[in-house]
Amino acid sequence: MVDLDGATVLVTGGAGFIGSHIVDRLVDxxxxxxxxxxxxxxxxxVPDVATVIEGSITDDHTLERAIDGVDVVFHxxxxxxxxxxxxxxxxxxxxxxxxxxxxLDAAREEDARSVVASSAAAYGPPERxxxxxxxxxxxxxxxxxxxxxxxxxxxxxxxxxxxDVVALRYxxxxxxxxxxxxxxxxxAAFLDQIRDGDPITIHGDGTQIRDFVHxxxxxDANLLAAETAAVGEAYNIGTGSPTTINELAKICKxxxxxxxxxxxDETRQGDIEHSQADISKAYSELGYxxxxxxxxxxxxxxxxxx
Numbered sequence: 001m002v003d004l005d006g007a008t009v010l011v012t013g014g015a016g017f018i019g020s021h022i023v024d025r026l027v028d029x030x031x032x033x034x035x036x037x038x039x040x041x042x043x044x045x046v047p048d049v050a051t052v053i054e055g056s057i058t059d060d061h062t063l064e065r066a067i068d069g070v071d072v073v074f075h076x077x078x079x080x081x082x083x084x085x086x087x088x089x090x091x092x093x094x095x096x097x098x099x100x101x102x103x104l105d106a107a108r109e110e111d112a113r114s115v116v117a118s119s120a121a122a123y124g125p126p127e128r129x130x131x132x133x134x135x136x137x138x139x140x141x142x143x144x145x146x147x148x149x150x151x152x153x154x155x156x157x158x159x160x161x162x163x164d165v166v167a168l169r170y171x172x173x174x175x176x177x178x179x180x181x182x183x184x185x186x187x188a189a190f191l192d193q194i195r196d197g198d199p200i201t202i203h204g205d206g207t208q209i210r211d212f213v214h215x216x217x218x219x220d221a222n223l224l225a226a227e228t229a230a231v232g233e234a235y236n237i238g239t240g241s242p243t244t245i246n247e248l249a250k251i252c253k254x255x256x257x258x259x260x261x262x263x264x265d266e267t268r269q270g271d272i273e274h275s276q277a278d279i280s281k282a283y284s285e286l287g288y289x290x291x292x293x294x295x296x297x298x299x300x301x302x303x304x305x306x
Contacts, residue, residue, distance in 0.1 A: 079096050174301065
């Protein structure tokens with residue numbers, strides 16, 4: 001087990017959405033390093049007290065310098081754009097799979113624990129709802145395949161090298177700075193439409209189910225994974241509470257005190273109908289318990305965007 005207090009920690013992608021929130025949480029109690037190439041991340045989102053190393057996880061020299069002497073690696077650097085994975089699958093694979101393999105290998109040399117970002121995209125269309133970690137993994141996109149590979153590598157490194165690795169399968173993460181996960185971007189789209197006075201546009205009939213989890217809860221899950229004895233496993237990180245897109249639109253109107261119209265458009269091609277996490281494994285083995293309701297999280301987001 002690892003004690004994060006006083007530990008030396010590396011956050012890859014530490015200027016990005018989830019990574020920067022982990023950095024914010026740890027800088028007061030740990031020696032935090034950030035490795036980021038700042039193509040999508042913003043240097044302004046990194047606290048001055050963190051040590052910044054600019055570069056890519058795919059550059060061996062830079063990665064070796066960043067990881068030297070660390071106790072824990074929170075690996076959040078990734079190509080998260082679903083459309084880009086479709087347009088440039090080889091480039092996306094190089095970042096998400098080859099980059100993760102490089103991080104795992106470097107962490108193995110340092111005997112450092114790794115907490116790796118996986119995704120619900122690895123499941124593909126679910127067999128049942130809620131989704132359990134033991135359910136079929138059948139991704140239907142390059143991004144989903146990449147995240148499945150990352151997930152497998154993480155658990156295999158734990159098995160064959162006796163390395164402390166935990167994989168977290170994120171569902172639809174939202175909060176300050178951005179969103180992560182298929183369909184989480186609908187929150188930003190709805191809020192933008194409300195701000196501009198446009199109708200909220202829902203693709204399809206709005207009965208699609210998603211599991212929206214606030215980034216603060218995701219950070220909690222990462223810190224728990226860094227200190228758990230239950231390594232070599234993958235865990236669903238969501239809320240376990242289903243929300244239809246129709247319900248989401250109504251909550252967005254409620255927290256913004258808006259009277260804009262809700263309209264429906266054509267269904268998006270390839271859209272997964274329902275996605276909801278079973279978080280009982282994360283609860284029992286990590287002690288993970290989300291605390292931010294969707295109403296509270298959206299209210300925070302609205303205040304942060306104004």
